[in-house]
Amino acid sequence: MSVLDTHEYRAFRRDLHRHPEPAWREFYTTARIVEELRERDLTALHVGPDALATDERLNVPDDEELAEWEDQAREAGADPETLDQLSGGYTGCVAVVERGDGPVVGLRVDIDALPITESESGEHVPAAEGFRSEHEGFMHACGHDAHATMGLGALDAVLDSDFSGTLKVFFQPGEEQVAGGKPMAESGHLDDVDYLYAVHVGLDHPSGEVVCGVEGFLAVRHFLAEFTGEPAHAGARPEQGRNTVQAMAAAVQNLYAIPRHADGPTRVNAGLVGGGTATNIIPEESHIEGELRGQTTELAEYMSEHADRILDSAAEMHDCEVDVSTLGEAPSATSDDALAGLVRESAGDVEGVTNIVDSDDLGGSEDATYLMNRVQEQGGLACYLGVGTDHPGGHHTTDFDVVEDDIAIGIDVIAGAIRRVAETRP
Amino acid sequence: MSVLDTHEYRAFRRDLHRHPEPAWREFYTTARIVEELRERDLTALHVGPDALATDERLNVPDDEELAEWEDQAREAGADPETLDQLSGGYTGCVAVVERGDGPVVGLRVDIDALPITESESGEHVPAAEGFRSEHEGFMHACGHDAHATMGLGALDAVLDSDFSGTLKVFFQPGEEQVAGGKPMAESGHLDDVDYLYAVHVGLDHPSGEVVCGVEGFLAVRHFLAEFTGEPAHAGARPEQGRNTVQAMAAAVQNLYAIPRHADGPTRVNAGLVGGGTATNIIPEESHIEGELRGQTTELAEYMSEHADRILDSAAEMHDCEVDVSTLGEAPSATSDDALAGLVRESAGDVEGVTNIVDSDDLGGSEDATYLMNRVQEQGGLACYLGVGTDHPGGHHTTDFDVVEDDIAIGIDVIAGAIRRVAETRP
Amino acid sequence: MSVLDTHEYRAFRRDLHRHPEPAWREFYTTARIVEELRERDLTALHVGPDALATDERLNVPDDEELAEWEDQAREAGADPETLDQLSGGYTGCVAVVERGDGPVVGLRVDIDALPITESESGEHVPAAEGFRSEHEGFMHACGHDAHATMGLGALDAVLDSDFSGTLKVFFQPGEEQVAGGKPMAESGHLDDVDYLYAVHVGLDHPSGEVVCGVEGFLAVRHFLAEFTGEPAHAGARPEQGRNTVQAMAAAVQNLYAIPRHADGPTRVNAGLVGGGTATNIIPEESHIEGELRGQTTELAEYMSEHADRILDSAAEMHDCEVDVSTLGEAPSATSDDALAGLVRESAGDVEGVTNIVDSDDLGGSEDATYLMNRVQEQGGLACYLGVGTDHPGGHHTTDFDVVEDDIAIGIDVIAGAIRRVAETRP
Amino acid sequence: MSVLDTHEYRAFRRDLHRHPEPAWREFYTTARIVEELRERDLTALHVGPDALATDERLNVPDDEELAEWEDQAREAGADPETLDQLSGGYTGCVAVVERGDGPVVGLRVDIDALPITESESGEHVPAAEGFRSEHEGFMHACGHDAHATMGLGALDAVLDSDFSGTLKVFFQPGEEQVAGGKPMAESGHLDDVDYLYAVHVGLDHPSGEVVCGVEGFLAVRHFLAEFTGEPAHAGARPEQGRNTVQAMAAAVQNLYAIPRHADGPTRVNAGLVGGGTATNIIPEESHIEGELRGQTTELAEYMSEHADRILDSAAEMHDCEVDVSTLGEAPSATSDDALAGLVRESAGDVEGVTNIVDSDDLGGSEDATYLMNRVQEQGGLACYLGVGTDHPGGHHTTDFDVVEDDIAIGIDVIAGAIRRVAETRP
Secondary structure (H helix, E strand, O other): OOHHHHOOHHHHHHHHHHOOOOOOOOHHHHHHHHHHHHOOOOOEEEEHHHHOOHHHOOOOOOHHHHHHHHHHHHHOOOOHHHHHHHOOOOOOEEEEEEEOOOOEEEEEEEOOOEOOOOOOOOOOHHHHOOOOOOOOOOEOOOOHHHHHHHHHHHHHHHHOOOOOEEEEEEEEOOOOOOOOHHHHHOOOOOOOOOEEEEEEEOOOOOOOEEEEEEEEEOEEEEEEEEEEOEOOEOOOOHHHOEOHHHHHHHHHHHHOOOOOOOOOOEEEEEEEEEEEOOOOEOOOEEEEEEEEEEOOHHHHHHHHHHHHHHHHHHHHHOOOEEEEEEEEEEOOOOOOHHHHHHHHHHHHOOOOOOEEEEEEEEEEOOOHHHHHHHHHHOOOEEEEEEEOOOOOOOOOOOOOOOOOHHHHHHHHHHHHHHHHHHHHOO | OOHHHHOOHHHHHHHHHHOOOOOOOOHHHHHHHHHHHHOOOOOEEEEHHHHOOHHHOOOOOOHHHHHHHHHHHHHOOOOHHHHHHHOOOOOOEEEEEEEOOOOEEEEEEEOOOEOOOOOOOOOOHHHHOOOOOOOOOOEOOOOHHHHHHHHHHHHHHHHOOOOOEEEEEEEEOOOOOOOOHHHHHOOOOOOOOOEEEEEEEOOOOOOOEEEEEEEEEOEEEEEEEEEEOEOOEOOOOHHHOEOHHHHHHHHHHHHOOOOOOOOOOEEEEEEEEEEEOOOOEOOOEEEEEEEEEEOOHHHHHHHHHHHHHHHHHHHHHOOOEEEEEEEEEEOOOOOOHHHHHHHHHHHHHOOOOOEEEEEEEEEEOOOHHHHHHHHHHOOOEEEEEEEOOOOOOOOOOOOOOOOOHHHHHHHHHHHHHHHHHHHHOO | OOHHHHOOHHHHHHHHHHOOOOOOOOHHHHHHHHHHHHOOOOOEEEEHHHHOOHHHOOOOOOHHHHHHHHHHHHHOOOOHHHHHHHOOOOOOEEEEEEEOOOOEEEEEEEOOOEOOOOOOOOOOHHHHOOOOOOOOOOEOOOOHHHHHHHHHHHHHHHHOOOOOEEEEEEEEOOOOOOOOHHHHHOOOOOOOOOEEEEEEEOOOOOOOEEEEEEEEEOEEEEEEEEEEOEOOEOOOOHHHOEOHHHHHHHHHHHHOOOOOOOOOOEEEEEEEEEEEOOOOEOOOEEEEEEEEEEOOHHHHHHHHHHHHHHHHHHHHHOOOEEEEEEEEEEOOOOOOHHHHHHHHHHHHHOOOOOEEEEEEEEEEOOOHHHHHHHHHHOOOEEEEEEEOOOOOOOOOOOOOOOOHHHHHHHHHHHHHHHHHHHHHOO | OOHHHHOOHHHHHHHHHHOOOOOOOOHHHHHHHHHHHHOOOOOEEEEHHHHOOHHHOOOOOOHHHHHHHHHHHHHOOOOHHHHHHHOOOOOOEEEEEEEOOOOEEEEEEEOOOEOOOOOOOOOOHHHHOOOOOOOOOOEOOOOHHHHHHHHHHHHHHHHOOOOOEEEEEEEEOOOOOOOOHHHHHOOOOOOOOOEEEEEEEOOOOOOOEEEEEEEEEOEEEEEEEEEEOEOOEOOOOHHHOEOHHHHHHHHHHHHOOOOOOOOOOEEEEEEEEEEOOOOOEOOOEEEEEEEEEEOOHHHHHHHHHHHHHHHHHHHHHOOOEEEEEEEEEEOOOOOOHHHHHHHHHHHHHOOOOOEEEEEEEEEEOOOHHHHHHHHHHOOOEEEEEEEOOOOOOOOOOOOOOOOHHHHHHHHHHHHHHHHHHHHHOO
């Protein structure tokens, strides 16, 4: 019998997997986590609005959509009282355990899912074993169900140990849209954290491999530019239109042409664009949903300043208006060697770990960086570690899955590192 | 009792109005027209594929969609045998009456509807009097239900007269997408037509006004450009993408910049554009649905040649492919004065006509021009006449409607003009 | 002996031809005209600053260049006192003759030359007969030497007649750059003019042909956009540059894409562009010299408003500045039928006139329109007439020349029309 | 008395400084070097066409310009026989000394100058001491006069030592345009070179500092794109033009938007652009002179492939032609640690060296890389070293100058490194 089954972590993970929920709609997920946490001997449990700087939430769906997801969670059996707390899209929670003298150690796990339709293939374990997504069109395709489980497991393992100090586990919503990191980072719960770990499964590392300190977080901003002009009959009165497709096209051409920066890599993408209503109408509305990245936070800001100016002047160029909003955002960050070293030590003791890698580049973005930066700015240390798993499909694909026993490895590595932190105060 | 009621034209028009059908989906409409025509003493009736150069149909929906509309027509009570003839989207028909020696005179009316949701307002007569569209999202918002009725009525009136010659009434599908004119023009049924009339209601002319010879048809081409590239992770591997949004934007910028032409007005519009799947994916698919126009057929071809080259090279510029298809097309045309003169004479005799206008500019496009050109190229004459009506909303708006008594005026004007053609052979 | 020789017009024309001078540099030309005029019995002669609204001059060269041309005129024998009056680039003059009661009739002729190197071919009459341009790189390639001569000749002919009224002859500088019309139109000397003629030779009409009333003047604006940014090493620090070539390219792309206007033809051209200093430097300076036109003054203004906005926002888009100045400008205008009718009458009496054309389109721009508009706005009439001549090369080419005897025809036609105006006061 | 004076290196350097010559026009420079070399006891001296793979020369001026520079060199006293050898722009030379058994060691120095007007300030030593450029508009503003002197000095120093082996000194033309490296690299003279040094003064390193192994050479391609279209009158017949300014602008917009590459930095610059002839003529000719760079040769090729495609399709988009030529090119390269180590050892022994830096990034481009790559591909080693000097103005500025005594330091460091190579064969 696997460690995973002992504590019913497997069942818990599969329950979350069956109920994938995207940003600010993690009603069932949060309620289930809270339900589990209430069974533990916690010093405090901050739920929903108490776990977030609520004004900092980005890209929150409208009330109607929130209500639908909340209803769905209720029907799936989520605790009504907890749901009342989360109502309005205030998802996520923070568990706190105080255990004598010692440092405050944090662990951040994310809990949200993706708008991807899960595979029905017999070779896809969740489909074969009956825990495929019940929310059609959504899927845990990046392992956040495993992350939530690791958060719970690591909490248990630390409680079971002679850990002395305070442990805070951050169950963060909205990572996929880089929308949840900032509100949690600014919730106040990070303010006394001396050491912070964050964790991710997979990342193209096989089962048995552990990455002690992940690097290469690109700072990122997701933006939505909505252009508004004036329609007109394209045959009879073209001059009466104010053409948003022309504005949008001018913006696209020039966004990709933002000067490269000598300080490091930058990125720009107009990933989703659209506009217009009919071939014979000058298009009065258009939009660009895109992203801007940089190796450092400064580089992402450089891109963002240029992009804002380009979007504004492209609109002005065609006598249109543009409203540019930020849908999500995350800074860059680095893992502290001292904490990564303790991961290495911990991993060396865990059965099943067959390879330990000091560092690897993420090559993408993550909003755990908000929490890491918060701790580091206060003089603390932070580290993002990777737990390998043989995932059949790539991240964010319809066939993504994790090897469940690797969750147990993750729990042990994290718990070991946390205990070492309390002991050594690096 | 109105003339319109005598022949049940009002009921016929309202029946069509309740069943608006867009291009190549005019199953119920054609079947109802055929049903009426079969009650007349015709020399010949060419239905569906027999009324069209079938290879020339543009923008035909896929089989699934055609089948849905055919089923819907069947359920609404359309004659199954007729539907079998139309199956596959071969809609429209041509009615032929031979009545002794004399010229062959044609009348072209169009029968299709628009993808517009009809008003439910109590001030909108079809809603108030119970003949609002039963095909939600579609509507006779340009009066083609009145046109079909005029076709039937004029046929009856000519049959009731001492007309000597041949009359052909062309019930043409797919005008709104300028997709049905060419296949009907090249069906062979126009080849012996000496004189052709086409008719339109409204056009911002009030009830009681008749426009003898409409001019100003802009030649037009509707096109769809579909760009295909290669997706890639915009953060991790931007260079592996082949970016269709960049290609699309380059095309848009340069399409609007096709040089103006000294020979006359030209038009271009990228009316509907879109592309991409997610902010962090280099967009692999994009499209432009647009139109190109010119005062003359040559000018529209000038625009079209430039557009094709721009679309191809914009794709090539970003290492993408593009497939450019023509969704609809119509040439320019002019109304012959001799036929317009007979409309003037006829209108002078019709009760209810309060104002006669020699000519006015359409300022848009129409594919009756294909039929007009066909006749004129053979040495015949053609004329497009307008029948005013107080339409509450503009053409192609949710509140468009016609004054039904003006249909009777149209019938009388057309029938009078046709009789005069046969008498005078201008 | 030709009429042309009688009055030494031929010698005068050849003298001007040998000394072609562009806008605001017509020192020799004006001085020679003034010299001739002083020999006539004039009521008044307004020279240089007295003939112009001096603040309205556009595109005036810098002092150094003006001084060079003034010196050159002095060396060529121009009257020093007149040159002193013209100093600073105040060229052109207005001759006034009052002869009893009657209307005030104006005649406008232009006097400037083009920056074109004149042909040295033996087939080119000025080269063969020794009156080729002595200002290398400049040339009377549009017949303004003939226009000045016609102005003088028509003045003489009117003085020799029983003309009763006032005649004003406007010798206008700077037409080729559409820079001189406005300052002369607003000089005050037009304010009492009841009837105005302007004249042009050639225009692809052969010797013996007269065009009574020219139409089709495109309103025009010449502009210069100068972009300023910031240089940077393109390899080492691309992000430190503010790239004017990017700004210029964005402007060009969007200038040509200004929406077509349903009210009539418009034009745009970025005819001369440039920028940058070296391949490895982000280009800090760029410029566009271009033009905007419209069939009407309103249409040209429409183009101009769009262009200004596009130029500004293109600069802003790349964090650059742009300075947009107007180098020249002219409105549209029409010829009044009543005056054109008198040209027809006059031409009918002139020997050598073999064909009379009522009207033809210029298809270009002219700033006589400023003077024509001025008169018409005050309730007067204006007319622009054409005097055909077999010109071997096209206008503005190195081989352009006029048949000198056609100048005599022009003199007679104009003088006859002016006399008829005084007699009939149309 | 300085070492520099002993051998008259100072006079030699000042002579070259007075006669700065750009790529393929180094007639005086090469002749003077050859004159000096002929006084040495060389095994062989390959001059002009014998020192180059002549077909590989890029961006060679036309015959007229070459002849002017050759004449100027002759007048300045260059040896006529040597000039005959160089005629046609075959500049540069290779000196060979065989001294017993041992490896073949190469030293590459470049000899060309820049199109910069030298400062006349009294604070600029060459101006103050009378050896300012005599070729107005050209200047040794990057220290290649010092490089040539170091080449000569190091040759002497090696000859004076107990060096055993073969020494080849490559006096390379055309580095500033990255035009001379390839023809010298492929001349055959590198084919037996086992070890190669190249050297540069300054690079923002102060007098007394030595950089053992320079890195960070950006691979580069200079290109010239010449667009050809068709002129037309922009007012009368805009549609008859084929507009190269539109093509050029489309190219510029899209060149800067070539996707960033995850493998490393890339660069693009349209540094010099121009087009058109007059505001009212559709511009028939335009050009872009620009550059493409990458951290590695592969990255520069990536940029180059995209640029070629963009230039071609931008021309095609506006129905124009484009001719794209390469004006200069250089790959990336790295310095071998083993050779850099010997520089460190050598520098440690040289008086005046106060600081030794292992490595620094050039942050620009250099075509010594062709020679370095050639040697390394054959299994040899190569190293690019830097000799600091307090240069008052930056490289490529009007005030650039070197401290002459630092040339002596350079000679000693290089000669010491070469001797150590022969001894240790690393």
